[in-house]
Amino acid sequence: MRAALSLARSAQGSTFPNPPVGCIIAHSHEIIAFAATAPSGRPHAETKALAIAGNKAKGATLYSTLEPCTHKNIHNTPPCCQAIVSAKIARTCYPIQDPDPRTNGACKKILEKNNIIVTENVCPQEASQQLEPYLKRCHRTLPHITLKLAISLDGKISETSQPYRQRQTHISGAKARIYRNNLLRQSDAILIGAQTMRLDNPKLLLDEILISPEETQERHPFASIRIILDGGLTIPLESNLVQTVDHAPLWILTRAAEAASDKGTALKNSGVRLIPVPALSRQGGGVRLSLIEAMHTLAAEGIASILCEGGAKLAHELLSENLADRMILFSAPHTLGAQGLSMLASNNPKRFDFQLEETLTLDQDEIKTFRPQHNNV
Ligand SMILES: NC(=O)c1ccc[n+]([C@@H]2O[C@H](COP(=O)([O-])OP(=O)(O)OC[C@H]3O[C@@H](n4cnc5c(N)ncnc54)[C@H](OP(=O)(O)O)[C@@H]3O)[C@@H](O)[C@H]2O)c1
Structure with missing residues (x-):
């Protein structure tokens, strides 16, 4: 067995x-x-x-x-x-x-x-x-969520002036990036917030420096589904995510009204899948969607495991709604100082308790896996 x-x-x-x-x-x-x-x-x-x-x-x-x-x-x-x-x-x-x-x-x-x-x-x-993700999906109609953040020694995830992904090679070393690739390979989907999408313009694919061209071929069409939480449907048609829709599926969680808009139609014509989610209330200029409804919808679509790659607001929201099952912090041996963005951000910051499950040292990087104290599974 x-x-x-x-x-x-x-x-x-x-x-x-x-x-x-x-x-x-x-x-x-x-x-x-x-x-x-x-x-x-x-x-x-x-x-x-x-x-x-x-x-x-x-x-x-x-x-x-x-x-x-x-x-x-x-x-x-x-x-x-x-x-x-x-x-x-x-x-x-x-x-x-x-x-x-x-x-x-x-x-x-x-x-x-x-x-x-x-x-x-x-x-x-x-x-x-x-089978923890599958069991959670069956028993609770929710996906199993791994929150992954690369942090500096002072607990920051990004310099506010410079998008994280332009400096990714400096935040995590090669072995840590291989580890991240494996986390992605093991996940049905990868999720980010709209601000990370706008600032970093990521592709959310395997880190290609570390994989063979054959594997890039092989992954398609079984690559992890890329999911963006974008209530206002702000994703540009020319973004890296939309432009790489042939490499891996791209789903956007948004409001029904946005999905039915001209922009929504243009995105659908480009091969993007829009998933309408009920809105909770207006949030400044943006739209706040029900995260729990969004996750139920994804589970009903068959998604059992999600790797969330930030940013700070989405990470805080997932923890405060008890939706995160584990948190993996990649910490690099430097500080980002006063300009850095804290790893968890909210207008109403909360205290969270975790249990340390595993510590791994990969060259200069330390990778720590935590379980939130409540057990979601
Ligand atoms: N070091 C790392 O591991 C790492 C990883 C990823 C990102 N980052 C960095 O993190 C920064 C971005 O983080 P952030 O905290 O500013 O933003 P974020 O968490 O990436 O995205 C927040 C945005 O997502 C949307 N969103 C979140 N919850 C929502 C909900 N319930 N309903 C609808 N929309 C929702 C909202 O978009 P709207 O504003 O459109 O309403 C919200 O402003 C960037 O600098 C990036 O470089 C670092």
Whole structure:
């Protein structure tokens, strides 16, 4: 099961809208097939492994990191549970039931009816930890959010005079940037606030200095979905985000009225997806959207894991609405001084408590992972 879990880990972030699952088929102490969920979520790991095993699957044991599904997909291919029965597997092991209401324990009943031995609760803690985003999406219709910020020693994320991304190479070293790439690879989506979009004009893709050209090709169209919180639909058509819409999907959370405007139509014609979110109240010149509604909508779209890359206002808002599940701070050995922007910004700043989970030192950078004290999952 631990080997199957490591297969599932390799598929994290590429299987939207399905969870990353690993599967191993073994017979007489020999592994005869292994697979992880395919990019875009289909085929499932079990179906792939059974196809590889062919006739050898008869009488074998199948290990899956999640209860196999009992529902057909849109292409009308049989559910994994049915494929296990047809392959005459002798025993099926998995750690936890699939909370998807279409399965949720139904597989066990079908398998046992067909005289297949079912062993549940194999490595349930490891699997639950790995499937934390999927479980949160199923149980709470909310995505699992990782808040990632690169900070200076004095807790600043940017010099107000200079956009952060123009200095990114100075804030984090090469190893820290590889680590950031891996966080992005493991996430269904990446989110930023409108001000970071306006000031930094980012692409929100993998850091290309550190990946091979083949991987850039390979990622498309399975790259993490780029999401901007932009109530006033201020994103320029000529921004890097819109101009790279062929590299990775771009979704904008905005007001219904903005989505229906001429600018909204122009963006849609450029391949951008606009997602209307209910507005709460006017916020200065801008529009304040309901963040909780926005996150419910994204979860309903199948997004289970989000990496939020700032800025300070969005970070504060996510923490104060209890929407952030972990916070990862990349801290570099310098200060930004009085001109620096604090890592959390609000007109009504709050105190937050965290528990330190892990500290990693990568050359000059220290990467600390914290859990907010309340547990969202
Ligand atoms: N070091 C790092 O890790 C890092 C990472 C990212 C960014 N940064 C830096 O952070 C700075 C920007 O941060 P920031 O705090 O000024 O801005 P921000 O958090 O990036 O964006 C805030 C803006 O997002 C929109 N927004 C946020 N919540 C919203 C809601 N509920 N409804 C509708 N819109 C909402 C609003 O846009 P409107 O103004 O249009 O209403 C708001 O002003 C930049 O200097 C950037 O370089 C640093």
